[in-house]
Structures are given as structure tokens and as C-alpha cells.
Amino acid sequence: MEYIYLLIAFIFGFGFRLLNLPPLIGYLIAGFILNVWGIENNDTLQTIADMGITIMLFTIGLKLNIQDLLKREIWVSSILHTAIWVAFISAVFTLLSILGLPYFVGMEPSTAALIGFAFSFSSTVCVVKILEESGEGKTRHGKVAIGILVMQDIFAVLFMVFVTGQVPSIYALLLFLLVPMIPLFHKLLNESGHGELLPLTGFIFALGGYQLFELVGIKGDLGALIFGILVSGHSKATELSKSLLSFKDLFLIGFFLTIGLTALPTLEIVFIALLITFLLPIKFYLFFILLTKFRLRARTSFLSGLVMSNYSEFGLIVAAVAVSVGLLDNVWLVIIALSVSFSFVFTSIMYKNSHNQYKRHKEALKKFQSPVSLKEDVYPHMGKTKVLVIGMGRVGKGAFTTLAKLMEHGVTGMDADLEKVNALKEEKYEAILGDGENIDLWENVDISNIELILLALPSIEDSSNITNQLRSASYKGKIAAIARYEDEVQPLLDVGVDKVFNFFTEAGLGFAEESFEMLSK
Incomplete structure (x- = not known):
């Protein structure tokens, strides 16, 4: 492809990206611009x-x-x-x-x-x-x-x-x-x-x-x-x-x-x-x-x-x-x-x-909505859950498995990915399928016994949304969430999260503390 094709495509694709729109809209416009300039389609393109x-x-x-x-x-x-x-x-x-x-x-x-x-x-x-x-x-x-x-x-x-x-x-x-x-x-x-x-x-x-x-x-x-x-x-x-x-x-x-x-x-x-x-x-x-x-x-x-x-x-x-x-x-x-x-x-x-x-x-x-739900849409039961971890990615799963070993009972993991939930169940952990951003979920399950909810999600928008929905569903317990950057901490606190862990800062602190303990052994 000639350089001019790439340059025009980049300029318009990048422009639409700055507008938070799909770059391919820019690529289509770039094609029209090249057409105006008299450039024709060729075998290479x-x-x-x-x-x-x-x-x-x-x-x-x-x-x-x-x-x-x-x-x-x-x-x-x-x-x-x-x-x-x-x-x-x-x-x-x-x-x-x-x-x-x-x-x-x-x-x-x-x-x-x-x-x-x-x-x-x-x-x-x-x-x-x-x-x-x-x-x-x-x-x-x-x-x-x-x-x-x-x-x-x-x-x-x-x-x-x-x-x-x-x-x-x-x-x-x-x-x-x-x-x-x-x-x-x-x-x-x-x-x-x-x-x-x-x-x-x-x-x-x-x-x-x-x-x-x-x-x-x-x-x-x-x-x-x-x-x-x-x-x-x-x-x-x-x-x-x-x-x-x-x-x-x-x-x-x-x-x-x-x-x-x-x-x-x-x-x-x-x-x-x-x-x-x-x-x-x-x-x-x-x-x-x-x-x-x-x-x-x-x-x-x-x-x-x-x-x-x-x-x-x-x-x-x-x-x-x-x-x-x-x-x-x-x-x-x-x-x-x-x-x-x-x-x-x-x-x-x-x-x-x-x-x-x-x-x-x-x-x-x-x-x-049909009065009879499909099997995949039946709401889960929280049982005797005291601590709920939402998001079974690397951070969430690590926090969940650690808490499960410390508390033995009352810790439940939740994720919208069925494969992750089934994998945890095979390891004999308590895990349920659920979308944390689903307001219908929180209005149809008993969360009165839950004392702490950990939001282990990469997006602060998702964590903020779930926090608002939990508070709307009259959840009275504590909420903890993770943030990747310092400027993400205060927005989470503002929506009602009780404790925010800066992921990179806390990870580095934990790494240093555990490594330092090796010196005394």
C-alpha cells in the first residue's frame, strides 16, 4: 500500500478515535478523500x-x-x-x-x-x-x-x-x-x-x-x-x-x-x-x-x-x-x-x-418479560455468604482464594463468565454466576447477611455503577474496590466505596513487605 493511503487513513482514523468513535468511520472518509484526488482502486489494495x-x-x-x-x-x-x-x-x-x-x-x-x-x-x-x-x-x-x-x-x-x-x-x-x-x-x-x-x-x-x-x-x-x-x-x-x-x-x-x-x-x-x-x-x-x-x-x-x-x-x-x-x-x-x-x-x-x-x-x-425464565437466567442464592468477591480475574481470584482459605466458610466468588464460575466450583470453592451491573439481580437476591463486597473489576465505571445499584438495593455492608491509578481513587470514594486499593501501589507494598521478611529468616 502506498504511503499516502496509510497517512490519510491514519489522519482520519485517529481523528475519529479522538472523538471516541470507531476509527473505521475515518477510513471510509479517507477513501472518499482519495477518490476526490483522483486515486483509483488497484490490485494491491x-x-x-x-x-x-x-x-x-x-x-x-x-x-x-x-x-x-x-x-x-x-x-x-x-x-x-x-x-x-x-x-x-x-x-x-x-x-x-x-x-x-x-x-x-x-x-x-x-x-x-x-x-x-x-x-x-x-x-x-x-x-x-x-x-x-x-x-x-x-x-x-x-x-x-x-x-x-x-x-x-x-x-x-x-x-x-x-x-x-x-x-x-x-x-x-x-x-x-x-x-x-x-x-x-x-x-x-x-x-x-x-x-x-x-x-x-x-x-x-x-x-x-x-x-x-x-x-x-x-x-x-x-x-x-x-x-x-x-x-x-x-x-x-x-x-x-x-x-x-x-x-x-x-x-x-x-x-x-x-x-x-x-x-x-x-x-x-x-x-x-x-x-x-x-x-x-x-x-x-x-x-x-x-x-x-x-x-x-x-x-x-x-x-x-x-x-x-x-x-x-x-x-x-x-x-x-x-x-x-x-x-x-x-x-x-x-x-x-x-x-x-x-x-x-x-x-x-x-x-x-x-x-x-x-x-x-x-x-x-x-x-x-416472560414469567418463566430460562435455566441460565435463574437468580443465584447467596446462602450464608458473608464476603462476596465480584470479578474473578487475576486480582479478584487471588483475593477470593486467599479469603476462602482464611475464613473457611462464608466467602463467595461471583462472575458473569460461566467458564470461570465452573472452574472455581471444580476446585470446591463457592462460586455463583451473576452480572454485578444487573440491578434486577440485587433486587431479587437476599444480600442482608453480606458484610463485605469486594469489587475486583478493571473499570472504575463498572465499580461505580455496581456501588450505586447496591446502595439503591438497600445494601448496608461495606464495599471495597480496586483502582489502577491514583486519580481513580477519589471518584470511587465519592460514589460510596468504603475502601479503595490502588492496585499498583498496594501490589508493590505487598511485594516489598513479603520480600523483606525473607531477610529475617
Whole structure:
């Protein structure tokens, strides 16, 4: 990629980052700027863009949990949402065609349905980024959102496979031999270590899967996804995904630049993109209604629907494939690109205050909630808990196990990650599944006997939010929390935390004290 491409992409990406918005909006604008300067798409940039899509599909496969996808609330709601949304968009576009709006006049129903399909996806990049930044990737609503995203990604890959009209070779049947080769793939991952060889192994899997499927007449994108699934059960799958994250994001810059180089937006195009963006509340409402109908709690449905109220870069990919085979006009790539950008701004703003929004409207929202909860949503019992540790990361687990040994009874650990909770139970510790930011949880469990709650969370916003909810639920005991920096201590004390431990200062003090004791032995 020429230096000017990187420089312009960096300037606009960095600018949007300073505005606390996704940098990829800046990359799209950078593509438009380069287009104005007369720069055209080229083979090098297109190759980089294609590689970004391939790596993205491989990393999606790495995160895929078949058991989660088989849950009815995931796969049925995903199918229904896509079908209803496509029908809704088709009806809206037909109406706009009748009204004579530019780019809609004379639009065929099949074209309207195709565009509706492109807009049915929610953004994997946007949703995962928001969930990771808020520490909610392993929460109930986070896992529901990611499960639906994976289902949508599968729909997109299947579309890209079938729309090209390729007839697979008879040798495609040999691909089933990949299943007995899974132990070999796992062995390769085991031996790849934790350094630079690990992401290189990921590249070999992703690009190898792409090329192998292309050889037998199947779209290579599906091959990248399948290879990700084949190694998703390995213990290093998460580490591999993280090691590829920066490469994936860097290559996807090429994809967003190519969209900007396709065509330039006019005022009419911007207006249409904004009009489509205004439909996002309906997308949220549809998610919320469907999820509550499948017996998820109102809070889970609300947060899952809100974080998925956006349009997807995958919709752009689907549209790009449709353009390449003549099913869609180039101008819709620009409209979709702008709509995706506007939708990211919408979600970023709306989700920032999502927990407080739910708290304000929870009584109205809970009217949609089923009286019978799913097994995963049953509230835990605190039993004879005297000390509750929330957050089973390295710090939280260390504090919890130490207290459990000192007190023997009455210490309970809580985390929103089921895997962490099950691991503690296997070690014979008292552990419960729960999201500390869930106001419904504190209002439905007996916390009157708890004397001390430790908030071992990396985000002071999360700790502040939980403290406010505990006090709102009439908790009378003590609250302790951790802070990473000195300027985080006072804000926690101001919201009602009784004791704040500066993580780095206290860790250094403990290290020094225990090391000094060695001198007297």
C-alpha cells in the first residue's frame, strides 16, 4: 500500500478515535478523500482488502461455540429477525419507490430484498469493541449478542458462496477428511508457542483454508470460516484470535478504503443514508421483542438489542459481492457505507448510558418479560455468604482464594463468565454466576447477611455503577474496590466505596513487605 493511503487513513482514523468513535468511520472518509484526488482502486489494495475479510472470517470461526448456536433463543431469533427485517425494508423501499425518491424509482422487489438483507446484519467489529471496552463480552447479554452475530455471519458467508453460482467439484467431498485432521491442527497450535509463530500459524490456517476451498470450487471465504471452527475447540483459540486482531484490523483498512474509492457521495446519497439510519430504533425493537418472546429477561433483551442496533461492515461485503456479479449498482455501496458509519455513531452514543437507561425504564420494559425464565437466567442464592468477591480475574481470584482459605466458610466468588464460575466450583470453592451491573439481580437476591463486597473489576465505571445499584438495593455492608491509578481513587470514594486499593501501589507494598521478611529468616 502506498504511503499516502496509510497517512490519510491514519489522519482520519485517529481523528475519529479522538472523538471516541470507531476509527473505521475515518477510513471510509479517507477513501472518499482519495477518490476526490483522483486515486483509483488497484490490485494491491484489493488484495489487502480480501485478506482482511479472510482473516476476519477465520477469527469469527475461532469464537464459534456450536452449543451456544444451537440454543433456540439464538438461532431461531436470528432467522426470524433477518426474515422480518428483510420484509420490512422491502416494504419501506417499495413505498419510497412509489413516492419517487431518487435511487428507489423502479427498484425491483428482489433488489429491495437484497439491500434489506445487507442491512439486516449488525456489526461484529462495532459490537465486539463496545463489549470488550465495557468488559461485558462474557455477560449473558454479551454472549447472546455474539451468538446472533455469528449466526448472521454464517448467513452472509452462505450468501456469498451461493450467489457466485459456482458448482463445487466432485473433489469437494474430500473436505470431510479435514475432521479427522483436527488433532494434527491442535498439535500445530500447541507447538507454535506464544510468540510471532502463533499469528503466522493463524495466517497459514486462514489462507490455507481459503485456497483449499477455492481449489474444489467452493468460495474461499467459507473455507476460512470452516478452518476457524476446526481449531475453535483448542485452548489457545482465544489467544490466537487476539494475536490476529491487529493484523485483521490493519488489512480491513484496505477494504474500507476500496469502498470509498468506488464512488463519491452526493447530498442525495447522504440524505438516503441518514433516512436508513433513522430505522435503527425499529431494528432494536425487533431484537427486543423477539428475545423476550424466547423468555430472555428484559434487561438481557434490552442490552443485547441496543448493542446490535447498527449496520455491519459485513453488509458492505455482501453488497460488494452482489455488485461484482451485477445484482446491485455501485452507488448502493456508498449508501450502505455511509449508513454503517452513521449507525456506529448511534450505537456508540446510545450504549454508553445503557445500564442507566434500563434502570430508568425497567418497570415498563419488564412488562414484556416472560414469567418463566430460562435455566441460565435463574437468580443465584447467596446462602450464608458473608464476603462476596465480584470479578474473578487475576486480582479478584487471588483475593477470593486467599479469603476462602482464611475464613473457611462464608466467602463467595461471583462472575458473569460461566467458564470461570465452573472452574472455581471444580476446585470446591463457592462460586455463583451473576452480572454485578444487573440491578434486577440485587433486587431479587437476599444480600442482608453480606458484610463485605469486594469489587475486583478493571473499570472504575463498572465499580461505580455496581456501588450505586447496591446502595439503591438497600445494601448496608461495606464495599471495597480496586483502582489502577491514583486519580481513580477519589471518584470511587465519592460514589460510596468504603475502601479503595490502588492496585499498583498496594501490589508493590505487598511485594516489598513479603520480600523483606525473607531477610529475617
